[in-house]
Each structure stands twice: as structure tokens, then as C-alpha cells.
Amino acid sequence: MSPQELQAQKKRELEGKEESTIPARTFVPTADIYEDRDALKVVLEMPGVEKGNVDVRVEEGVLFVEGRLDLAKYRGLQPVYTEYNIGNYSRSFRLSNAINQDKIGAELSDGVLSLTLPKVEKAKPRTIQVS
Amino acid sequence: MITAFVDPFEALFNLQRALDARLASDWLQDQTTSEGPFPPINVFQQGGDLLAIIELPGVDKSSLQIEAKENTIRIAGKKAVSYPDGVSVHRRERVAGEFDRTISLPVQLEPDGIKAEYRDGILALFLPRSERDKPRTITIS
Numbered sequence: 001m002s003p004q005e006l007q008a009q010k011k012r013e014l015e016g017k018e019e020s021t022i023p024a025r026t027f028v029p030t031a032d033i034y035e036d037r038d039a040l041k042v043v044l045e046m047p048g049v050e051k052g053n054v055d056v057r058v059e060e061g062v063l064f065v066e067g068r069l070d071l072a073k074y075r076g077l078q079p080v081y082t083e084y085n086i087g088n089y090s091r092s093f094r095l096s097n098a099i100n101q102d103k104i105g106a107e108l109s110d111g112v113l114s115l116t117l118p119k120v121e122k123a124k125p126r127t128i129q130v131s
Numbered sequence: 132m133i134t135a136f137v138d139p140f141e142a143l144f145n146l147q148r149a150l151d152a153r154l155a156s157d158w159l160q161d162q163t164t165s166e167g168p169f170p171p172i173n174v175f176q177q178g179g180d181l182l183a184i185i186e187l188p189g190v191d192k193s194s195l196q197i198e199a200k201e202n203t204i205r206i207a208g209k210k211a212v213s214y215p216d217g218v219s220v221h222r223r224e225r226v227a228g229e230f231d232r233t234i235s236l237p238v239q240l241e242p243d244g245i246k247a248e249y250r251d252g253i254l255a256l257f258l259p260r261s262e263r264d265k266p267r268t269i270t271i272s
Contacts (some may be wrong), residue, residue, distance in 0.1 A: 047252030111252020
């Protein structure tokens with residue numbers, strides 16, 4: 001595959017059903033979803049979010065991921081030229097019951113959050129021997 | 132001006148509004164040359180010095196090249212997104228590839244004082260202004 005030119009993507013804003021009580025805008029982190037034999041993997045890009053500011057929880061079959069920015073870093077800075085906006089991140093996914101919702105794992109490194117959603121035993125592919 | 136960080140609820144919104152107001156402001160004019168606008172850069176002023184903040188999640192630190200000369204900065208590197216073999220990809224939104232961007236700032240920098248920090252997917256470049264370039268206060272006699 002020929003190398004494509006990297007394009008800057010504009011951040012998508014969150015259009016949720018619920019309104020927010022604070023006036024700040026929230027953005028949707030870009031996500032890759034892929035699946036292997038044992039688990040579903042969701043990888044989200046949330047630059048600027050530290051480990052302590054990530055919230056991953058499952059409520060009624062919906063996976064909520066939230067990342068908060070540390071505003072203190074921007075204290076005293078005055079913007080002169082901007083090309084992107086910043087804000088907290090939020091995204092939610094509806095999980096099927098093929099996922100074992102108690103054993104979700106999460107790892108954050110360099111602003112990339114990798115979630116591992118293990119499949120329930122019966123959802124794993126079974127090889128069938130041909131006699 | 133972002134001086135009022137007093138009200139925690141308004142603080143983020145005020146910052147977002149200030150960033151929006153400067154969106155592609157004239158400040159850099161046509162002085163950013165590159166192979167494309169990636170990665171997007173925000174430039175802030177802190178006292179007399181500048182701070183460039185760039186979002187680069189998941190970039191291999193060893194592939195990042197930052198060069199400075201006079202008032203020009205060049206940032207190049209490779210953003211990699213890789214999957215293990217034998218997986219089935221359901222959704223692909225992250226971009227990957229090589230980037231190489233050069234920006235010329237309208238102020239003279241002190242190249243020896245430039246510091247770069249890459250943490251949590253954010254590359255922060257501290258760009259001190261050169262002493263000769265700083266404005267001098269003139270007293271009225």
C-alpha cells in the first residue's frame with residue numbers, strides 16, 4: 001500500500017442525548033476496534049490525558065470511556081495561533097452479551113488508551129474437526 | 132486573555148473559546164510549509180517566550196526529529212498504528228503515517244534554549260525568545 005499523506009483530522013464534538021451541566025465542549029476520541037480469537041480490542045486516542053484522569057466503566061451493557069484534561073498546564077498561557085481545540089473526551093459503546101463485562105482491561109500509554117474486552121467462553125470460535 | 136481560572140466550570144470553556152478565537156489566526160501568515168497540515172499545532176505565549184503544543188498520540192519517541200534554526204522549527208516523525216496478525220478490524224479511525232512539518236515564527240528564537248518534552252501524547256516545545264528580540268522598555272525622561 002502506498003504511503004498516504006497524513007491528514008489532520010478535525011476533532012469531532014460529542015453530540016449526546018444528555019446535555020452537560022458545564023458549558024465546556026467535549027470531544028469524541030478516535031477509535032480503532034478490532035477483534036481476535038479471545039477478545040475485542042478498542043484503542044482510543046486521548047492525547048493529554050494522564051492515567052489518573054481516565055474513567056472506564058460499564059453500566060447496563062454500555063461501556064463509557066471518559067478522559068479529562070489537566071487544565072493546570074494551560075494556566076498563564078495566552079494562545080497566539082491555534083489549529084485545534086482541546087477539551088475532555090467521552091465515548092460510549094453498547095456491548096453485546098458476548099463480552100465478559102467484569103473482566104475488561106485498560107492500558108494507557110502516550111495518550112493512547114487500549115481496552116481489552118474479553119469474550120465469554122461460548123463466544124470464542126471453536127474449531128470443528130472434520131472426520 | 133486567560134487570567135480568570137477562578138471558576139472551575141467556566142475555566143475549560145473559556146480556554147476553548149480563546150482557542151477558537153485564534154483558529155488559524157494571521158500570526159503565522161503563510162509561513163508554514165510542510166507536506167500537509169499534520170500535526171496540528173497550537174502556539175501559546177507565556178511572558179515573552181513561546182510554547183508550541185502539538186498532539187501526537189502513539190508516536191514512537193525515537194522516530195521524532197525536532198530541528199531548529201534561527202526562527203524555523205521542523206518536526207518530523209512517524210506515527211504508527213499496528214495490529215497483531217490475524218485480527219479482524221471492525222473500525223479504523225486512527226490515522227498513521229509519516230509527517231514532516233516546518234513552521235517559521237515571526238520572532239527570533241534562542242535556539243540553544245529550546246526544550247522539547249513528549250508526554251501523554253503531547254509534544255510541548257518551549258521556545259525562548261532571543262534576548263536581542265525582546266522589546267526594551269523606554270523610560271520617559
